[in-house]
Amino acid sequence: xxxxxxxxxxxxxxxxxxxxxxxxxxxxxxxxxxxxxxxxxxxxxxxxxxxxxxxxxxxxxxxxxxxxxxxxxxxxxxxxxxxxxxxxxxxxxxxxxxxxxxxxxxxxxxxxxxxxxxxxxxxxxxxxxxxxxxxxxxxxxxxxxxxxxxxxxxxxxxxxxxxxxxxxxxxxxxxxxxxxxxxxxxxxxxxxxxxxxxxxxxxxxxxxxxxxxxxxxxxxxxxxxxxxxxxxxxxxxxxxxxxxxxxxxxxxxxxxxxxxxxxxxxxxxxxxxxxxxxxxxxxxxxxxxxxxxxxxxxxxxxxxxxxxxxxxxxxxxxxxxxxxxxxxxxxxxxxxxxxxxxxxxxxxxxxxxxxxxxxxxxxxxxxxxxxxxxxxxxxxxxxxxxxxxxxxxxxxxxxxxxxxxxxxxxxxxxxxxxxxxxxxxxxxxxxxxxxxxxxxxxxxxxxxxxxxxxxxxxxxxxxxxxxxxxxxxxxxxxxxxxxxxx
Ligand code: URP
Ligand code: ZN
Ligand code: ZN
Ligand code: ZN
Numbered sequence: 055x056x057x058x059x060x061x062x063x064x065x066x067x068x069x070x071x072x073x074x075x076x077x078x079x080x081x082x083x084x085x086x087x088x089x090x091x092x093x094x095x096x097x098x099x100x101x102x103x104x105x106x107x108x109x110x111x112x113x114x115x116x117x118x119x120x121x122x123x124x125x126x127x128x129x130x131x132x133x134x135x136x137x138x139x140x141x142x143x144x145x146x147x148x149x150x151x152x153x154x155x156x157x158x159x160x161x162x163x164x165x166x167x168x169x170x171x172x173x174x175x176x177x178x179x180x181x182x183x184x185x186x187x188x189x190x191x192x193x194x195x196x197x198x199x200x201x202x203x204x205x206x207x208x209x210x211x212x213x214x215x216x217x218x219x220x221x222x223x224x225x226x227x228x229x230x231x232x233x234x235x236x237x238x239x240x241x242x243x244x245x246x247x248x249x250x251x252x253x254x255x256x257x258x259x260x261x262x263x264x265x266x267x268x269x270x271x272x273x274x275x276x277x278x279x280x281x282x283x284x285x286x287x288x289x290x291x292x293x294x295x296x297x298x299x300x301x302x303x304x305x306x307x308x309x310x311x312x313x314x315x316x317x318x319x320x321x322x323x324x325x326x327x328x329x330x331x332x333x334x335x336x337x338x339x340x341x342x343x344x345x346x347x348x349x350x351x352x353x354x355x356x357x358x359x360x361x362x363x364x365x366x367x368x369x370x371x372x373x374x375x376x377x378x379x380x381x382x383x384x385x386x387x388x389x390x391x392x393x394x395x396x397x398x399x400x401x402x403x404x405x406x407x408x409x410x411x412x413x414x415x416x417x418x419x420x421x422x423x424x425x426x427x428x429x430x431x432x433x434x435x436x437x438x439x440x441x442x443x444x445x446x447x448x449x450x451x452x453x454x455x456x457x458x459x460x461x462x463x464x465x466x467x468x469x470x471x472x473x474x475x476x477x478x479x480x481x482x483x484x485x486x487x488x489x490x491x492x493x494x495x496x497x498x499x500x501x502x503x504x505x506x507x508x509x510x511x512x513x514x515x516x517x518x519x520x521x522x523x524x525x526x527x528x529x530x531x532x533x534x535x536x537x538x539x540x
Contacts, residue, residue: 055093057085059492063101064453067419068442069428077105079449082491087445100453103486106423107442108143108450109404112179112430113236113293113317113368115396116147117167121183121213124394127373127380127470130171131505133400136469138495140401141485143174143450144440144511146430148206150181153213157182157193161202165510172508173501174490175450177434179236180205183214185224198231203515204434205235206293209275210242210343221282229288232515234433236291236317239275239300240344244268249391258389260337264327264345266390272344273299280307280314289313291433294370296322296344298354305363315433317366320399320406321346322355325475338381338393339473342372356416359425365433367425369403372396373471380471398471402462404452406476408483413456435513449492458484 059079066073066087078086078094115126116133128136137145149164151157157180164178180197182189182205194205207224208214216224221237228235249266252258257265276292280303283290295301295318307314325346330337340346358364374380374394384392404426411417417425431441439448459482460466464474488496495503 055095056080057091057094059096059098059449060091060094061098061100061105061451061453063099064103064105066105066443067423068107069420069424072419077443077449077451079492082449082493084443084445084447084449087443098453098487102455104419104454104456105443106141106452106454107427108440108452108488108490109141110144110146110427110430110436110441111137111142111369111371111400111403112146112366112434113319114145114147114371114400115373116145116371118148118150119152120394121152121211124374124380124383127375128371130168131173132468132470133371133373134172134174134176134508135501136401136467138174138488138490138501139468139485141404141452141454141488142400143452143488143490143495144176144436145172145174146177146179146434148181149178151183153184155184157189157197161197169510170506173495173503173505174508175440175511176508177436177511177513178202181214182207182224183216185216185220190223190227194227195231198233198515201435201513201515203233203513205233206238207235208238209279210238210240210245215242218278218282221279222286225283225288225290226286229286234289234291235283236293237279238294239272239279239292240267241271241275244271244274253389253391260335260341260390260393261327261331263341263390263393264330267343267345269297269299269347269351272297273303276300277303280304280312283314284312289315291315291317291365293317293368294319294322294344295358295364296347296351296355298351301354301358301363305358305361308362315366316358316364317368318355318358318364319368319370320403321370321397321475323352323410324406324479326352329475335382335387339376340397340475341381341390341393341395342370342397343395359411360417360421364425365429367403367407368430369399370396371398371400373398373469375470375472377472397475398469399475400469401467402474402476402481404454405481405484408454408456409481413482435516436511440511449489451489452485453487454483455486456483458482458486460484
């Protein structure tokens with residue numbers, strides 16, 4: 055027959071268009087879009103369903119050790135299975151460097167972990183915590199050439215943070231070699247200064263995590279990061295944005311023509327700091343950094359998704375169980391400083407945003423696709439192989455039922471976490487079937503593929519920018535007396 059698989063009757067939605075067509079799939083790729091496509095080994099009737107490009111989760115922590123050597127609850131099997139059930143067909147977790155570690159070694163370990171287990175396709179962002187001469191002079195440029203062309207740096211966490219000078223080194227290197235820098239922007243000194251005062255007054259409960267991680271710590275660091283990127287004309291993506299001010303800073307920078315991008319996550323739309331004030335240690339389940347804020351912040355984040363301040367909507371899935379292997383690894387009643395940071399959310403990312411974003415009219419269906427898939431593919435060098443429904447693209451499809459109503463419970467999810475921050479929340483719009491490179495991965499709520507059947511995705515760095523974005527960068531020879539400091 056002509057095709058391995060034909061999907062009929064669905065309404066296709068991409069980041070730009072919504073249309074009716076049948077989808078012909080051959081050798082794992084989309085080979086035809088049209089009607090009366092002819093014969094196929096299998097035909098899937100998707101009448102009444104949406105066909106969306108598979109979700110791309112560009113920020114998740116899977117089988118990763120934190121800076122304090124705490125392993126996430128999900129390995130590449132449970133993490134990728136959970137992702138797939140939620141309509142995500144590509145994950146970009148982190149290969150994290152601990153201080154003193156070789157980046158080559160970090161990448162080798164990540165492959166060793168993912169290769170035999172992931173059921174969906176994956177790439178890696180690097181985490182750079184130690185920009186030593188060896189790393190900056192040799193390893194990183196070589197790795198970027200090899201396609202590891204995005205990395206995250208931290209402005210906070212004692213064992214991860216780099217200083218402003220190191221950040222300039224990383225940003226200018228990224229600019230030169232065509233990589234994307236992602237930044238965790240919180241002011242470490244502000245957080246520690248507040249924390250010490252709280253602790254000395256005996257304020258140890260989980261809710262004080264949100265007090266110490268003040269919104270100003272985030273907005274100050276975000277503005278500083280933007281200015282550092284601006285100084286060296288480098289692209290920058292600020293991850294997990296939670297505040298109105300940081301959102302505005304990103305938007306202002308973009309309005310000036312700078313390549314400054316933003317990411318936000320479900321926890322900043324659906325949780326608030328009040329969740330950290332639940333009975334006993336329950337609040338620990340909602341401790342993540344930055345923390346959830348207030349209703350006004352949620353509204354600002356929704357607006358940022360609508361007006362283009364944010365390019366990507368990721369989970370920041372950082373899975374720790376509510377026990378001594380995870381959240382409470384420092385003891386049964388740790389101070390807010392000692393609670394493992396992070397919330398799970400890999401599987402509910404699409405349903406939550408669809409239900410509360412698209413169905414309410416806050417976002418169009420096409421904006422939803424851009425935010426959950428297409429934009430990440432573009433920013434991280436995976437487009438058009440991933441992130442769209444077009445001829446030649448990988449047949450990564452979510453057949454999404456926009457009317458399917460389900461209540462989120464811990465039991466229905468496939469991650470290895472023993473709670474969900476969204477317990478009891480009703481969501482309308484869930485995947486019925488998920489395809490990855492033409493393979494049916496999820497059908498009738500059941501996994502259909504083998505461990506390790508996901509593929510590592512080769513990427514290519516983007517060529518260096520040849521234009522300066524704004525008139526006041528020192529890259530501009532006229533503004534800089536003819537000297538090129540970079
Ligand atoms: O609290 C969080 N988000 N933990 C995960 C690590 C990070 O900073 O993304
Ligand atoms: Zn972070
Ligand atoms: Zn994260
Ligand atoms: Zn903290």
